[in-house]
Amino acid sequence: xxxxxxxxxxGAALGAGLLVYPFLDRSLGLQTVHAVSDGMIYVLLALGLxxxxxxxxxxxxxxxxxxAIGAYTMGLLNSPxxxxxxxxxxxxxxxxxxxxxxxxxxxxxxxxxPTLRVRGDYLAIITLGFGEIIPVAIRNxxxxxxxxxxxxxxxxxxxxxxxxxxxxxxxxxLPGVPFETDPVPWYFLILVIGxxxxxxxNRLRDSRLGxxxxxIREDExxxxxxxxNPISTKLLAFALGASFSGFAGSVYAAKLQAITPGxxxxxxxxxxxxxxxxxxxxxxxxxxxxxxxxxxFDRVVLTETTSMVRSVGRATGIAALTAADxxxxxxxxxGLGLVLVMLLRPxxxxxxxxxxxxxxxxxxxxxxxxxxxxxxxxxxxxLRERAERGGVVPEAAPLLEVRGLTKRFGGVVALNEVDLxxxxxAVIGLIGPNGAGKTTFFNVVTGLIxxxxxxxxxxxxxxxxxxxxxxVARGIARTFQSIRLFPQMTVLDNVLVGEHCRLAATVAGAxxxxxxxxxxxxxxxxxxxELLAFVGxxxxxxxxxxxxPYGDQRRLEIARALATxxxxxxxxxxxxxxxPRETETLTELIGILRRELSLSVLLIEHDMAxxxxxxxxxxxxxxxxxxxxxxxxxIKRHPRVIEAYxxxxxxxxxxxxxxxx
Amino acid sequence: xxxxxxxxxxxxxxxxxxxxxxLIALGYTMVYGIIELINFAHGDxxxxxxxxxxxxxxxxxxxxxxxxxxxxxxxxxxxxLTMLTTAALNVAIDRVAYRPLRRSTRLAPLITAxxxxxxxxxxxLLWKGPAPIAYPDVFxxxxxxxxxxxxxxxIFVTSKDLLVVGATLPLMLALHYFVxxxxxxxxxxxxxxxxxxxxxxxxxxxxxxLLTFFVGGALAGAAGLIxxxxxxxxxxxxxxxxxxxxxxxxxxxGIGNMAGAALGGLMIGFLSAWSDQYISARWTNAIVFSILxxxxxxxxxxxxxxxxxxxT
Numbered sequence: 001x002x003x004x005x006x007x008x009x010x011g012a013a014l015g016a017g018l019l020v021y022p023f024l025d026r027s028l029g030l031q032t033v034h035a036v037s038d039g040m041i042y043v044l045l046a047l048g049l050x051x052x053x054x055x056x057x058x059x060x061x062x063x064x065x066x067x068a069i070g071a072y073t074m075g076l077l078n079s080p081x082x083x084x085x086x087x088x089x090x091x092x093x094x095x096x097x098x099x100x101x102x103x104x105x106x107x108x109x110x111x112x113x114p115t116l117r118v119r120g121d122y123l124a125i126i127t128l129g130f131g132e133i134i135p136v137a138i139r140n141x142x143x144x145x146x147x148x149x150x151x152x153x154x155x156x157x158x159x160x161x162x163x164x165x166x167x168x169x170x171x172x173x174l175p176g177v178p179f180e181t182d183p184v185p186w187y188f189l190i191l192v193i194g195x196x197x198x199x200x201x202n203r204l205r206d207s208r209l210g211x212x213x214x215x216i217r218e219d220e221x222x223x224x225x226x227x228x229n230p231i232s233t234k235l236l237a238f239a240l241g242a243s244f245s246g247f248a249g250s251v252y253a254a255k256l257q258a259i260t261p262g263x264x265x266x267x268x269x270x271x272x273x274x275x276x277x278x279x280x281x282x283x284x285x286x287x288x289x290x291x292x293x294x295x296x297f298d299r300v301v302l303t304e305t306t307s308m309v310r311s312v313g314r315a316t317g318i319a320a321l322t323a324a325d326x327x328x329x330x331x332x333x334x335g336l337g338l339v340l341v342m343l344l345r346p347x348x349x350x351x352x353x354x355x356x357x358x359x360x361x362x363x364x365x366x367x368x369x370x371x372x373x374x375x376x377x378x379x380x381x382x383l384r385e386r387a388e389r390g391g392v393v394p395e396a397a398p399l400l401e402v403r404g405l406t407k408r409f410g411g412v413v414a415l416n417e418v419d420l421x422x423x424x425x426a427v428i429g430l431i432g433p434n435g436a437g438k439t440t441f442f443n444v445v446t447g448l449i450x451x452x453x454x455x456x457x458x459x460x461x462x463x464x465x466x467x468x469x470x471x472v473a474r475g476i477a478r479t480f481q482s483i484r485l486f487p488q489m490t491v492l493d494n495v496l497v498g499e500h501c502r503l504a505a506t507v508a509g510a511x512x513x514x515x516x517x518x519x520x521x522x523x524x525x526x527x528x529x530e531l532l533a534f535v536g537x538x539x540x541x542x543x544x545x546x547x548x549p550y551g552d553q554r555r556l557e558i559a560r561a562l563a564t565x566x567x568x569x570x571x572x573x574x575x576x577x578x579x580p581r582e583t584e585t586l587t588e589l590i591g592i593l594r595r596e597l598s599l600s601v602l603l604i605e606h607d608m609a610x611x612x613x614x615x616x617x618x619x620x621x622x623x624x625x626x627x628x629x630x631x632x633x634x635i636k637r638h639p640r641v642i643e644a645y646x647x648x649x650x651x652x653x654x655x656x657x658x659x660x661x
Numbered sequence: 662x663x664x665x666x667x668x669x670x671x672x673x674x675x676x677x678x679x680x681x682x683x684l685i686a687l688g689y690t691m692v693y694g695i696i697e698l699i700n701f702a703h704g705d706x707x708x709x710x711x712x713x714x715x716x717x718x719x720x721x722x723x724x725x726x727x728x729x730x731x732x733x734x735x736x737x738x739x740x741x742l743t744m745l746t747t748a749a750l751n752v753a754i755d756r757v758a759y760r761p762l763r764r765s766t767r768l769a770p771l772i773t774a775x776x777x778x779x780x781x782x783x784x785x786l787l788w789k790g791p792a793p794i795a796y797p798d799v800f801x802x803x804x805x806x807x808x809x810x811x812x813x814x815x816i817f818v819t820s821k822d823l824l825v826v827g828a829t830l831p832l833m834l835a836l837h838y839f840v841x842x843x844x845x846x847x848x849x850x851x852x853x854x855x856x857x858x859x860x861x862x863x864x865x866x867x868x869x870x871l872l873t874f875f876v877g878g879a880l881a882g883a884a885g886l887i888x889x890x891x892x893x894x895x896x897x898x899x900x901x902x903x904x905x906x907x908x909x910x911x912x913x914x915g916i917g918n919m920a921g922a923a924l925g926g927l928m929i930g931f932l933s934a935w936s937d938q939y940i941s942a943r944w945t946n947a948i949v950f951s952i953l954x955x956x957x958x959x960x961x962x963x964x965x966x967x968x969x970x971x972x973t
Contacts, residue, residue, distance in 0.1 A: 129950035335779025
């Protein structure tokens, strides 16, 4: 049986099981449908949290707040009892669930927009604070009295039902479906919602947006420099997670018919986090598994074990066992679970265990296959086309023009009035001793650091104040001195992240996949594969990036940079740590890029043979100041360059040794 | 009471509250300074400090108010025993739950810290039950203004207020001396600045981290004991609340900065006392957390912290 057929069969069996279950339950008189439906709501919540924690890597400790907001949106709009202006509308359930999701998403944006800039562990505490504030606010808004020195504009206003909550909440109406009396319609309603969510999440994960989330999770700076906007990407994850939570909350409220603020405390957030962590952050099956296990544990195992222990106690006459109540240990077990999973299996039950490096087998093939030289024929056609279309600026104008660039760190002047020009189609070398300011120069040009003075013009437009990802979109791509790939993502996905800023799919597009999005995605994948073949990584597209050998990682980083369709490529010590053979291949690659694609390259390099060999002109920096500029031959002879590299006195020594002519 | 008497009274309340927050905040800030971990379980170590100190008092046979020589011998003894117990507990937590994850991602130990916090709370819940526990009035309580100075005022300054200040101040001074004047303190400061360089200079980093957890745990234990004697009540969930307020204090002062933690603790103490009086005790938590969020968003390095580059 083919794997596809087996999967289809498994799916059919699972589907049949899900369909038959409630009727089986009824005929056997088990009465578990209620509990199972509640469990499914929690799984739905955990799936939403997984977008935030698993995909985007943002630890959200206040996720239950959005659950509360969704539930109260439903409660306030759909409850027939309370008398305040906000109550008594009795809007239809079918309208309220969407409103609840919308309100939660909006609040997610309101909370996320100012806070997502802060560091990961601070963000966790901010969300925790938000998660604390919401239940407090719900409790207190049930009885508002404002008393300013005897003037009481508001007396005992009840907006939220306070500690007593909202009760009852109207149930959904569908002709002929008994939502009021029977748990089975609820089961199917939640099942449909759950399956639809799963379907949508699957599609999101495999889209441009899913890749952007994971790139941010893996390395935010690298993602920013590859054209992914970290703020909007994180905000999207946060808002989507919130809307899921709101949606689930509204269904939960209607199903329970009554909500109290106590149902949305910190513990709920932690239980959901347990589900995600136990199952495996980022894995959909894992989260479902984790959710089911924890619900099962919470609802069945604890109570069953308690009654078992008690019966053992009665049989043996040990009083301590007879009185035992394991349900009191509930939160102890959740805490212990979090600790044990993080210590013993941090990737979760269903997460992919990190493959050891030894598992990469094809290292022993013949050396020619190991270092395939880049060939002109393998240049992707689309890159060539793009190169021929050219830019918007006349050929004569320089591509990049930097004037008077200055950057100070405290008292240290890292860059002092540096000028540098990259003409179209040129390879420019940037050399200097360690600490000369070369990487700082790159960081300023790519927008990672704001300059204190000077002007950077790219294709005639100023780059001042642009974020790194916007600069990538303008056409400047870079690599890093210490390789910064997205290690847990596949080689192909790394390159696809590079294409992120050239793709257009939105959330709706990624989920619904209209023909335009399908075509775009297919084209992106084809391009990525062509690029990988070009740099010599054709056979490794599906490996995890971190399993690649060092030289391959360097080339993958270049392929990722090329995927952003740059007109200027900044390479920060591309041959560092490479053997002579790898260095040669890389030099060839740069040569081809320039010759065939008229791509401009700005190159930091310590290997003088490389930099002298391929650069048209070279700029030398020392202590942040430009000390020389010229052709390789001029730079080689330039006294200040020699002094910077070899120290003062060398010339005199040289002069003393050479007899005067 | 006139309005200014209310204000003075609430400010005194704020001072005593703030002293306890400051002691807890020091533990947060020291651990964060050295391994960049928000030790979520720290508030629960404080809570267990209260429970443990009660156990020590019981073991020492103290059930009523101490007087005379008993006060000057048994009370310091109980302080020492409680601080040793919570210090050992804090070190054990680090060994079991955080140390194996030193080289892991930043969020991994934070998640285990939350797990440990839940476990500690549950242990306290099962030990003493869900109802608030009564803490015996071991410290003699009287109104200083009336008894010592003969001032008849609506404002109460009790002997317990004096105890809080009298216990907290020496502890902070001792900590300050320890950190700035001793070899171990120097090792701690060096490790906090750059762990790898400290290691290269021959500092035993793991032992320094252990020491940090030890000192932080001891301070939390002292805070628990003071809290118990002052309020005569303890609950299993109080560590979570107090911990979050103390963490807010640490962030407000600039996390990693010890003077900042002390100052932040006092400020949160004043704020919560005033908020209880002038707004409503029901809103105090929301107000404290709003401050936390605002500080983290707009001034993440706090009032006294330096702007440091992200070590990741």
